[in-house]
Amino acid sequence: MRRGILLWNSLLSTMSRPLLHSRAQSLSLGCPSSVSRKRLHTVAAAAPVAGERRAKANVDWDSLGFGLKDVAETMYVSEWTPDKGWDQGKLVPYGPITIMPSAQVLNYGQGIFEGMKAQESAKGRVVVFRPDQNAARFKAGAARMSMPAVPEEQFVEAVKSTVAANLDYVPPIGKGSLYLRPLLLGTGPILGLGPAPSYTFTIFAAAVGAYFKGGQLTPIDLIVEERFHRAAPGGMGGTKAAGNYSPVLVTQLEAKKNGFSDVVYLDAKTDTYLEEVSSCNIFVVKGRTIKTPPLQGTILPGVTRRSIVELARSRGYDVREEPVTVHEAMEADEVFTTGTAVVVSSVGSMVYRGQRRQYTEPGQAGKVALEMYSNLTDIQTERADDNFGWVVPIN
Ligand SMILES: *Cc1c(COP(=O)(O)O)cnc(C)c1O
Numbered sequence: 001m002r003r004g005i006l007l008w009n010s011l012l013s014t015m016s017r018p019l020l021h022s023r024a025q026s027l028s029l030g031c032p033s034s035v036s037r038k039r040l041h042t043v044a045a046a047a048p049v050a051g052e053r054r055a056k057a058n059v060d061w062d063s064l065g066f067g068l069k070d071v072a073e074t075m076y077v078s079e080w081t082p083d084k085g086w087d088q089g090k091l092v093p094y095g096p097i098t099i100m101p102s103a104q105v106l107n108y109g110q111g112i113f114e115g116m117k118a119q120e121s122a123k124g125r126v127v128v129f130r131p132d133q134n135a136a137r138f139k140a141g142a143a144r145m146s147m148p149a150v151p152e153e154q155f156v157e158a159v160k161s162t163v164a165a166n167l168d169y170v171p172p173i174g175k176g177s178l179y180l181r182p183l184l185l186g187t188g189p190i191l192g193l194g195p196a197p198s199y200t201f202t203i204f205a206a207a208v209g210a211y212f213k214g215g216q217l218t219p220i221d222l223i224v225e226e227r228f229h230r231a232a233p234g235g236m237g238g239t240k241a242a243g244n245y246s247p248v249l250v251t252q253l254e255a256k257k258n259g260f261s262d263v264v265y266l267d268a269k270t271d272t273y274l275e276e277v278s279s280c281n282i283f284v285v286k287g288r289t290i291k292t293p294p295l296q297g298t299i300l301p302g303v304t305r306r307s308i309v310e311l312a313r314s315r316g317y318d319v320r321e322e323p324v325t326v327h328e329a330m331e332a333d334e335v336f337t338t339g340t341a342v343v344v345s346s347v348g349s350m351v352y353r354g355q356r357r358q359y360t361e362p363g364q365a366g367k368v369a370l371e372m373y374s375n376l377t378d379i380q381t382e383r384a385d386d387n388f389g390w391v392v393p394i395n
Contacts (some may be wrong), residue, residue, distance in 0.1 A: 001214065002261065002338040003350065004371060008049040013057075013219045013300045015048055017203070021281070025177075026062070032393075036328060037111065039248055041230060044265065045285070048169075051058075058067065058180065059169065059171075059207050060147075061074045061171050061172055061175040061176070061207075061227075062175065063209075064069065064171060064175065064176045064207055064208055064209030064210075065208070065209050066179075066208045066209060066211070067206070068226045069206075069232040069293065070169065070203070070206055070207040070208075071094055071161075071204065072094060072165075072166035072169040072178065072204065072205040072206060072207065073092060073093060073094055073166065073169075074091050074092070074094060074162070075091070075092060075093070075094045075095075075162065075202060075203060075204040075205070076090070076091055076092075076148070076161060076165075076201075076202060076203040076204075077089065077090060077091055077092055077200065077201070077202045078090075078154070078158065078200070078202070079150050079198065079199070079200055079201075080198060080199040080200075080201070081197075081198050082197065082198075085148070086148070086150060086151070086154060086201065087371070089154065089157075089161075089201070091161060091162070091165050092244050094204055097187070097200060099185075099187045099200075100103050100189045101187035102190065102191060103185075103186065103187050103189060103196070104188060104189070104190045104194075104195065104196030105185045105186045105187060105242075106161050106185030107190070107251070108183070108186075108190075108193060108242070109242060109243040110145055110146070110147055110186030110195065110196055111145075111146070111181070111183065111184065111186065111242040111243075112138065112142065112163045112184050112239060112240050112241050112242065112243065113140040113143055113182065113183050113184075113242060113317060114137065114138055114150065114180070114182040114183075114239050114240060115179065115180070115181060115240075115253065115339075115340045116128060116129070116131065116134050116159065116179070116182070116340060117129065117177040117178065117179055117180065117340055117341075117380075118163040118170055118178040118180060118205075118379060118394060119170065119171075119173070119175060119177045119178070119381055120170055120171065120172055120173040120381075121173065121381050121382035121383075121391070121393075122173065122248060122381055122382045122383045123382045124326050125382075125393050125394070125395050126163060126167060126170050126178075126373060126380075126393070126394040127238075127338040127382060127391045127393050127394065128159060128163060128180075128392050128394060129303070129307075129340075129380050129390055129391060129392075130303050130307065130390045130392075131155070131156045131159050131265075131392055132152065132156060133303040133306065134159075134182070134303060135150075135152035135153075135155035135156050136152060136157070137240065137303070138150060138154075138155055138182060138184065138240075140171070140239070141184070141239040141240055141241065142184055143254075144236055144239045144241070145186075145236075145239065145241060146195045147184055147186060147195065147199055148199055150184060150201050154182055155201075155323070156200075156392075158201070158203055159180060159182070159203060160247040160392075160394055162180060162203045162205055163178060163180070163205070163394045164395065166178060166205050167394075167395065169205065169206070169207045169385065170207070171209075171210075172233050173381060175209070175210060176207060176208050176210045176366075177207075177208060177210070178205050178207055178208075179207075179208045180203055180204075180205045180370060181203065181204050181205065181206075181208050182201070182202070182203045183200075183201070183202050183203070183204075184199065184200075184201050184385075185199065185200045185201075185202070186199055187199060187200040193276060196244070200207075203274070206234065208222070208341075211341065211342045211343075211345075213322075214365070216365065217345065217346045217365035217369060217370060217373055218346075218363065218365070219345075219346040219347060219348025219349075219359070219360050219363070219364065219365055219366070220262065220312065220337070220345050220346070220347055220348060221259065221260050221261055221348050221349045221350075222255075222261060222262055222264050222277065222335075222347055222349070222350045222351070223255050223258070223260045223263050223264070223350070223351040223352075224263070224264045224266065224326055224351065224352040224353075225251050225255075225263035225264065225265055225266070226266065226271060226353075227251075227355060228247070228250065228251050228265075229265060229266070229267075229268040229275075230247070230248055230265040230276070230298075231244070231265075231268065231275065231296065231297075231298040232268040232274060233269060233296070233297060234297065235297070235298065236299045237275075237297065237298040237299060237300065238295065238299060238300060238301060239300075240300060244281070245278075248263075248278040248279075250331070251263045251278075252270050252278050252315070260351070262277045262278050263278065264276075264277055264282065264329075264350065265277070265278075266326060266385075267298065267323075269381070271352070272325055272371070273293060273323045273324060273325055274293055274324045274325075274326060274329055275293060275298055276293065276299050276301055276337075277337050279300075280302070280304075280330075280337040280338055280339035280341065280342070281293075281299065281302040281304070281305040281337060281338050281347065282324075282335065282336075282337050282338075282339065283298065283305075283308065283335065283348075284324050284328065284329045284332040284334070284335050285332055285333050285334035285336070285366070285368045286331075286332050286333050287333065288316070288318055289317070289319075289320065290312050290317045290318070290319045290320070290368065291320045291321075291322055291328075292305060292308075292309065292319075292320075292321055292322070292324070293320075293322075293323060293324055294321040294322060294323065297323070298352055302338055302339060302340075303340065303368070304338040304339055304340055304343060304376070304389035305346075306390075307376060307390065308338050308344070308372055309321065309371065310388065311375055311376060311379075311388075312368075312372065315371075315375070317368075326352055329350065329357075330350065330352055330355070330357045333359070333366075333368075334347075334359055334360070334366035334367065334368050334369060335347035335359055335366070336366060336368065336369035336372070337352060342347070343377055343380075344369050344371055344372050344373040345367035345369070345375055346359075346360060346366045346369035346370070347359055347360075347366070347369075347374075348360050348362070356394070379391065
């Protein structure tokens with residue numbers, strides 16, 4: 001597999017690459033952020049930068065948003081067939097994948113995704129964060145959706161080669177990251193309900209901005225949702241399945257119209273316990289105790305969630321994965337959410353049944369959120385020692 005990729009790489013670097021940047025799309029999936037929607041003032045020309053990789057991409061590092069404006073030129077594609085299993089995978093120019101209208105994923109939704117980031121680190125190299133965790137989640141998701149799992153080793157290698165092929169799209173440290181979007185799709189045609197006869201594993205990438213440019217987390221305002229649920233016991237809420245994400249739009253869009261960043265979902269059985277936000281996990285803080293809802297199948301097992309649990313424990317917090325009632329959350333000192341894109345988002349306020357709980361001073365992030373954000377981002381960008389072994393270098 002490696003030789004094939006290397007061959008393609010050298011081929012690519014000798015070709016003059018066509019510009020395949022697509023138009024800016026609406027905000028991609030990611031935790032809510034008040035900053036991301038307010039584009040900062042565009043700086044006309046990028047300052048001269050060191051290193052070959054930055055000179056290549058025609059990207060204005062200072063005006064990166066969270067979208068597809070600066071989609072990377074090279075993507076990874078691997079195909080699965082029943083007789084051959086997964087092929088070696090190859091790197092190809094970013095572009096359409098051709099599938100039939102009868103593709104399983106278009107009819108019955110056999111599709112899962114991942115979200116990861118590659119960043120330039122303080123050591124001057126490009127690193128990814130805990131790719132083994134995404135590989136394991138991708139495998140578990142494939143099982144839940146009756147798809148052939150991508151071997152974890154192939155997943156990690158595919159991530160690494162996608163980043164390596166797009167190094168010139170990795171923003172300078174502090175300016176953002178190369179967001180990676182692995183997909184596993186039932187692309188083969190089928191009419192009756194059943195699993196697809198063939199599958200595609202692909203990874204595309206895009207340069208995206210830092211959510212919090214000044215390093216200051218702008219708090220978000222949330223509302224507790226009581227009419228709709230994100231997931232039900234025994235369902236697929238714990239899977240990053242494509243089908244989980246369009247149903248949250250109806251509540252998310254309404255919340256946004258009313259000035260909120262997103263909604264908090266409650267458990268489908270009792271409407272009592274916090275679950276999570278549309279695409280991030282949630283934590284509540286009281287004194288030195290940090291609680292986050294346990295993983296019981298309805299909550300997405302976030303890599304950031306796991307990392308914050310481990311990090312906070314190592315910093316002496318009493319961290320509990322326990323059910324959290326909405327009343328407890330309303331009385332907490334602090335609430336924050338976690339996800340790959342934002343890392344940590346401080347919750348400024350939460351509204352439940354018309355009652356508003358203000359956690360922080362306007363515009364000010366919560367103390368614990370700030371501590372977790374800086375500690376985790378310091379590890380992710382190698383500003384601090386990585387005692388956990390989470391960071392994986394690409395180059
Ligand atoms: C992706 C996702 C998260 C966050 O997971 P990370 O691995 O931390 O990015 C949380 N909740 C939902 C519903 C998600 O899809």
